[in-house]
Amino acid sequence: xxxxxxxxxxxxxxxxxxxxxxxxxxxxxxxxxxxxxxxxxxxxxxxxxxxxxxxxxxxxxxxxxxxxxxxxxxxxxxxxxxxxxxxxxxxxxxxxxxxxxxxxxxxxxxxxxxxxxxxxxxxxxxxxxxxxxxxxxxxxxxxxxxxxxxxxxxxxxxxxxxxxxxxxxxxxxxxxxxxxxxxxxxxxxxxxxxxxxxxxxxxxxxxxxxxxxxxxxxxxxxxxxxxxxxxxxxxxxxxxxxxxxxxxxxxxxxxxxxxxxxxxxxxxxxxxxx
Amino acid sequence: xxxxxxxxxxxxxxxxxxxxxxxxxxxxxxxxxxxxxxxxxxxxxxxxxxxxxxxxxxxxxxxxxxxxxxxxxxxxxxxxxxxxxxxxxxxxxxxxxxxxxxxxxxxxxxxxxxxxxxxxxxxxxxxxxxxxxxxxxxxxxxxxxxxxxxxxxxxxxxxxxxxxxxxxxxxxxxxxxxxxxxxxxxxxxxxxxxxxxxxxxxxxxxxxxxxxxxxxxxxxxxxxxxxxxxxxxxxxxxxxxxxxxxxxxxxxxxxxxxxxxxxxxxxxxxxxxxxxxxxxxxxxxxxxxxxxxxxxxxxxxxxxxxxxxxxxxxxxxxxxxxxxxxxxxxxxxxxxxxxxxxxxxxxxxxxxxxxxxxxxxxxxxxxxxxxxxxxxxxxxxxxxxxxxxxxxxxxxxxxxxx
Numbered sequence: 001x002x003x004x005x006x007x008x009x010x011x012x013x014x015x016x017x018x019x020x021x022x023x024x025x026x027x028x029x030x031x032x033x034x035x036x037x038x039x040x041x042x043x044x045x046x047x048x049x050x051x052x053x054x055x056x057x058x059x060x061x062x063x064x065x066x067x068x069x070x071x072x073x074x075x076x077x078x079x080x081x082x083x084x085x086x087x088x089x090x091x092x093x094x095x096x097x098x099x100x101x102x103x104x105x106x107x108x109x110x111x112x113x114x115x116x117x118x119x120x121x122x123x124x125x126x127x128x129x130x131x132x133x134x135x136x137x138x139x140x141x142x143x144x145x146x147x148x149x150x151x152x153x154x155x156x157x158x159x160x161x162x163x164x165x166x167x168x169x170x171x172x173x174x175x176x177x178x179x180x181x182x183x184x185x186x187x188x189x190x191x192x193x194x195x196x197x198x199x200x201x202x203x204x205x206x207x208x209x210x211x212x213x214x215x216x217x218x219x220x221x222x223x224x225x226x227x228x229x230x231x232x233x234x235x236x237x238x239x240x241x242x243x244x245x246x247x248x249x250x251x252x253x254x255x256x257x258x259x260x261x262x263x264x265x266x267x268x269x270x271x272x273x274x
Numbered sequence: 275x276x277x278x279x280x281x282x283x284x285x286x287x288x289x290x291x292x293x294x295x296x297x298x299x300x301x302x303x304x305x306x307x308x309x310x311x312x313x314x315x316x317x318x319x320x321x322x323x324x325x326x327x328x329x330x331x332x333x334x335x336x337x338x339x340x341x342x343x344x345x346x347x348x349x350x351x352x353x354x355x356x357x358x359x360x361x362x363x364x365x366x367x368x369x370x371x372x373x374x375x376x377x378x379x380x381x382x383x384x385x386x387x388x389x390x391x392x393x394x395x396x397x398x399x400x401x402x403x404x405x406x407x408x409x410x411x412x413x414x415x416x417x418x419x420x421x422x423x424x425x426x427x428x429x430x431x432x433x434x435x436x437x438x439x440x441x442x443x444x445x446x447x448x449x450x451x452x453x454x455x456x457x458x459x460x461x462x463x464x465x466x467x468x469x470x471x472x473x474x475x476x477x478x479x480x481x482x483x484x485x486x487x488x489x490x491x492x493x494x495x496x497x498x499x500x501x502x503x504x505x506x507x508x509x510x511x512x513x514x515x516x517x518x519x520x521x522x523x524x525x526x527x528x529x530x531x532x533x534x535x536x537x538x539x540x541x542x543x544x545x546x547x548x549x550x551x552x553x554x555x556x557x558x559x560x561x562x563x564x565x566x567x568x569x570x571x572x573x574x575x576x577x578x579x580x581x582x583x584x585x586x587x588x589x590x591x592x593x594x595x596x597x598x599x600x601x602x603x604x605x606x607x608x609x610x611x612x613x614x615x616x617x618x619x620x621x622x623x624x625x626x627x628x629x630x631x632x633x634x635x636x637x638x639x640x641x642x643x644x645x646x647x648x649x650x651x652x653x654x655x656x657x658x659x660x661x662x663x664x665x666x667x668x669x670x671x672x673x674x675x676x
Contacts, residue, residue: 066655066659078666079659079662079663079666080659080663081663081666081667082663082666082667082670108659119670119671119674120663120667120670121641121667121671122636122641122667123663123664123667124644125659125660127646207633207636
């Protein structure tokens with residue numbers, strides 16, 4: 001019996017998963033805040049508490065995400081692309097097999113193409129701009145003075161199609177302000193914001209190619225308004241897991257399990273100076 | 275540190291039984307990227323009464339400067355690692371241009387530059403004169419392959435302007451001699467590139483970048499000699515046997531906006547992540563690798579042959595289909611596993627050209643990654659988040675025999 005841990009330190013939230021024999025024992029999510037390391041430790045303590053396990057039972061830890069190098073109790077790291085793909089394939093153990101994964105995070109959007117055996121064959125990430133990420137909706141919700149859950153609900157009640165033309169989060173703010181001053185309904189503005197994110201990520205999907213089945217994860221996948229906007233944009237139904245925000249952490253935990261069984265070190269090239 | 279003369283260098287090697295050392299040669303190339311060494315070299319040349327011309331990129335026909343007795347020095351990438359620091363530049367200035375301007379400022383402060391030669395291949399290069407203050411600027415047009423007659427006229431004008439500064443006219447014999455020197459440098463460069471085709475090349479992309487950027491930061495003949503010596507020493511090295519397919523770094527072709535030498539460049543980040551940049555095309559080098567107009571022939575007396583070579587050296591002036599051809603040829607010749615397209619946010623020409631090349635590469639089954647950068651050190655983490663999974667994916671594909 002061995003417990004493995006996956007930690008996904010994202011720009012907005014840190015996620016930690018405790019697994020044993022391919023079963024999730026505990027999953028914790030918390031805002032990353034200013035200290036990635038401190039948050040990771042707090043999440044581990046919380047996960048051990050809720051699963052009634054001791055830290056001595058942990059055999060391997062793999063971290064992923066932006067702050068993966070800052071997790072001082074991790075034995076190894078893995079990129080979020082591979083961790084996300086691993087987690088999505090494992091969570092979706094059914095037909096039809098996943099071929100495209102869309103992960104919208106707080107700061108990054110990723111589209112991953114996987115083959116029949118679950119291997120990553122291509123991926124695309126957004127550029128530096130926060131348009132097409134969770135941050136875009138966060139900024140917009142502040143301007144509309146509603147929280148993110150409410151923004152999603154409002155968007156589902158939209159009756160009129162408005163356009164947010166800008167591809168930049170900062171400029172989009174002023175477009176939203178203009179729509180408000182024109183007296184447009186907040187429901188319609190909310191829906192247009194979701195469509196803007198879907199359209200932006202749709203561009204990324206086009207670079208790797210859309211193949212069904214399409215899996216949608218990351219915190220913003222909890223937003224039903226965004227799911228609807230994506231389904232309309234892509235013209236396909238999305239598979240959304242119950243806890244979309246922990247998929248990458250699950251993948252990291254599975255990678256930890258792989259490391260235990262294979263004992264194969266990650267290939268790394270250290271360049272010696274000529 | 276003053277550089278030894280060519281004769282001393284050759285004599286030392288002939289008289290001693292010195293074993294070729296790649297390490298020692300790389301120390302030479304790295305030293306040429308440091309401003310104090312460049313200043314010392316230029317001071318020595320100025321003391322001999324020679325005029326110094328700063329050149330912004332490979333596509334400037336260096337032969338013209340050499341033929342009139344001038345000293346060409348490459349600009350960009352030595353005076354500041356973070357090119358924007360300390361200067362009140364426009365916010366959207368491209369890092370290459372910013373770096374070029376800071377180098378000009380650093381050299382003119384000590385009166386080490388007599389003129390700057392700028393190709394007009396992009397908007398920023400055409401605007402640089404406004405940022406350079408009182409430095410004499412010689413400009414060239416855009417050497418598009420469809421306007422050879424204009425390119426020829428442009429070169430003749432440059433020859434006259436250079437001669438006005440050096441007081442040595444560009445005559446046929448001098449031009450032929452200068453072209454021969456550049457042709458030899460290109461031969462040494464090609465021999466070095468050939469070594470990078472090996473399955474396990476000892477030459478990292480970082481080393482290759484240092485070697486390339488050291489060109490025109492010392493005497494052309496001395497750089498060529500060091501390059502040849504490095505090739506000789508690398509040929510003598512036998513690569514370590516491969517244990518598993520994943521042991522070898524992923525072979526990457528890097529194309530797009532030119533990378534300015536600095537410790538955390540895109541090249542460094544790729545190699546930290548387990549990749550190896552085995553070939554690169556930063557606007558010009560693939561055209562140098564596969565020259566449409568051989569350098570030796572350009573050494574001929576005909577100015578038009580130089581114009582032909584010049585007009586095809588730069589990515590900015592090549593036709594898109596010609597550029598594609600070079601990229602696919604390099605992918606094949608260097609057994610490339612992944613193609614990374616790097617573009618500065620403000621480099622409009624590359625912004626427009628790159629997506630098409632990457633799309634066509636993907637259509638041909640090549641894994642690609644697009645990186646948009648601003649050329650600052652602070653973006654390293656963001657770039658790593660993209661480069662590391664890309665390299666991991668390439669290695670995973672190789673392990674799985676994909």
